[in-house]
Amino acid sequence: MVQLFFRSLSYSSSLPRQWARFIEQCYLIGYTTLPIVAILSFFIGTVLALEAGYSMSDFGAKEYIGSLVGLSMARELGPMMTSVLLAGRVGSAITAELASMKVYQEIDALTIMNIPAAKILVLPRLAAVIVMMPVLTMISNIVGWFGGSVVARYVSSLGISPEAYFAALRHYTKFKDVMNGVEKAEVFGFVVVLVCCDIGLNTRGGPREIGAAVTRAVVTSLILILVLDYFVTKVLV
Amino acid sequence: MDSPCSKTRNPFTGAEANAVGVKVEAMCKSYAGVEVLKDITFEVQPGEIFVLMGPSGSGKSVLLRHIAGLETPSSGTITIDGLDPSLEATRDCDRIALVFQDGALFNSLNVYDNLALYPREHRSGGEKAIRERVLHSLKILSVEDAVNKFPSELSGGMKKRVSIARALVMEPQLLLYDEPTSELDPVMSATISEIIATLKNEYSVTSLVVTHDRDLALTISNRVGILMDGELVTLGTPDDLSKSKDPRIVDFLNPKIDIQHPRFKKLETQAQT
Numbered sequence: 001m002v003q004l005f006f007r008s009l010s011y012s013s014s015l016p017r018q019w020a021r022f023i024e025q026c027y028l029i030g031y032t033t034l035p036i037v038a039i040l041s042f043f044i045g046t047v048l049a050l051e052a053g054y055s056m057s058d059f060g061a062k063e064y065i066g067s068l069v070g071l072s073m074a075r076e077l078g079p080m081m082t083s084v085l086l087a088g089r090v091g092s093a094i095t096a097e098l099a100s101m102k103v104y105q106e107i108d109a110l111t112i113m114n115i116p117a118a119k120i121l122v123l124p125r126l127a128a129v130i131v132m133m134p135v136l137t138m139i140s141n142i143v144g145w146f147g148g149s150v151v152a153r154y155v156s157s158l159g160i161s162p163e164a165y166f167a168a169l170r171h172y173t174k175f176k177d178v179m180n181g182v183e184k185a186e187v188f189g190f191v192v193v194l195v196c197c198d199i200g201l202n203t204r205g206g207p208r209e210i211g212a213a214v215t216r217a218v219v220t221s222l223i224l225i226l227v228l229d230y231f232v233t234k235v236l237v
Numbered sequence: 238m239d240s241p242c243s244k245t246r247n248p249f250t251g252a253e254a255n256a257v258g259v260k261v262e263a264m265c266k267s268y269a270g271v272e273v274l275k276d277i278t279f280e281v282q283p284g285e286i287f288v289l290m291g292p293s294g295s296g297k298s299v300l301l302r303h304i305a306g307l308e309t310p311s312s313g314t315i316t317i318d319g320l321d322p323s324l325e326a327t328r329d330c331d332r333i334a335l336v337f338q339d340g341a342l343f344n345s346l347n348v349y350d351n352l353a354l355y356p357r358e359h360r361s362g363g364e365k366a367i368r369e370r371v372l373h374s375l376k377i378l379s380v381e382d383a384v385n386k387f388p389s390e391l392s393g394g395m396k397k398r399v400s401i402a403r404a405l406v407m408e409p410q411l412l413l414y415d416e417p418t419s420e421l422d423p424v425m426s427a428t429i430s431e432i433i434a435t436l437k438n439e440y441s442v443t444s445l446v447v448t449h450d451r452d453l454a455l456t457i458s459n460r461v462g463i464l465m466d467g468e469l470v471t472l473g474t475p476d477d478l479s480k481s482k483d484p485r486i487v488d489f490l491n492p493k494i495d496i497q498h499p500r501f502k503k504l505e506t507q508a509q510t
Binding site: 120 | 302305306307325328333334335337339341342343344345354355358359407
């Protein structure tokens with residue numbers, strides 16, 4: 001995986017000539033993942049607000065729901081959920097595509113043509129995930145915050161106005177918190193794409209191995225996201 | 238890094254490529270302790286059509302993958318024009334093309350983009366020159382109608398021809414074919430054989446063909462090698478092979494269907510029980 005990273009990096013000067021591939025990957029990683037990120041983030045925001053609302057009401061602190069949802073989404077749930085969705089949706093597709101290319105000798109055909117897979121298959125994906133992860137994470141945060149505000153306003157036992165909710169959110173959620181989340185998402189996204197590319201390109205055997213490779217790639221990505229989450233958070237805190 | 242090339246041929250210049258020779262010396266290959274290729278030694282002369290035949294599982298395709306540089310031998314050497322084909326630097330010098338058994342066309346690209354990928358990535362001229370080159374290759378193989386189709390829309394014969402056209406776009410100095418006539422009807426097989434012979438004559442390319450097709454081997458090749466159980470058991474001209482008295486060669490080249498043979502009787506008995 002480290003070798004693949006450095007090999008891809010060595011072709012970075014070719015990126016301007018791979019504009020079309022880069023845009024295509026931005027579309028696949030960003031645009032096609034957006035609906036599911038939005039739906040999931042909205043409901044995560046609502047559940048957070050609901051759970052926090054009931055607990056905080058006991059202490060007379062329900063006005064602070066906005067701050068809790070804001071910080072939770074920005075620092076942890078936004079980047080984490082976006083990365084998990086990336087692994088499940090985009091990572092699996094990347095591994096399936098590359099594993100299939102490997103099994104059906106398309107990668108061998110590239111090798112014969114002296115066209116490195118790291119250059120045309122991995123580099124555009126890595127570049128695209130670097131660009132799209134902050135966008136997806138920010139959208140996840142905003143939709144999650146909005147989901148929390150809907151619950152805070154319309155659940156009768158809470159009844160917090162959007163103004164009060166967002167005032168608390170703005171007061172306690174700093175720009176640094178949001179940026180920390182974005183940085184986390186960058187690391188997670190980059191690792192997910194690299195792992196999925198590496199496993200796809202190293203698939204051996206027949207069509208059955210494609211499914212096994214996809215499973216391995218997604219499971220490895222999810223474990224790495226969780227492990228890295230601890231270490232990245234420790235560095236950023 | 239200094240180029241290992243004795244003469245610079247890439248980047249693509251449009252000039253006719255010089256055919257290159259292949260030298261395999263005492264080459265062995267083992268997978269998990271099982272030796273699949275044993276002490277293989279032969280040479281392919283520049284501009285020659287060399288055919289490798291042998292029963293299924295004899296190691297022909299494995300040997301071809303080694304010559305293409307996709308795998309490295311366990312021992313012994315393979316050189317193309319004096320260079321190790323498994324090195325990226327060699328592919329910078331010698332244009333080696335491989336026609337895969339199943340075509341190995343890029344399924345996400347249409348036929349045009351499949352063929353244009355090599356010249357685009359190696360920046361061999363502008364888009365107009367690339368287009369001319371792609372269409373010319375498709376025309377030679379009589380598949381110009383398929384230019385906008387995707388591989389999944391092509392028949393087996395068309396896939397083979399597009400695959401050869403893709404190899405041709407590289408203007409190769411060494412053209413390797415893996416079972417080019419497998420799964421094709423006799424007419425299409427004959428067409429592919431003619432194409433291989435024509436390409437050799439018109440483009441002076443060295444051709445190495447792995448096949449089961451006896452007609453192809455005996456009609457268009459300059460020399461034929463027969464692999465059996467990972468060993469090169471014979472090497473000679475098609476005439477030499479036709480006159481061979483070696484029972485293994487005779488049986489392989491002229492198989493007879495004898496339904497009175499004990500193995501058929503055994504099958505018959507098994508079917509009845």
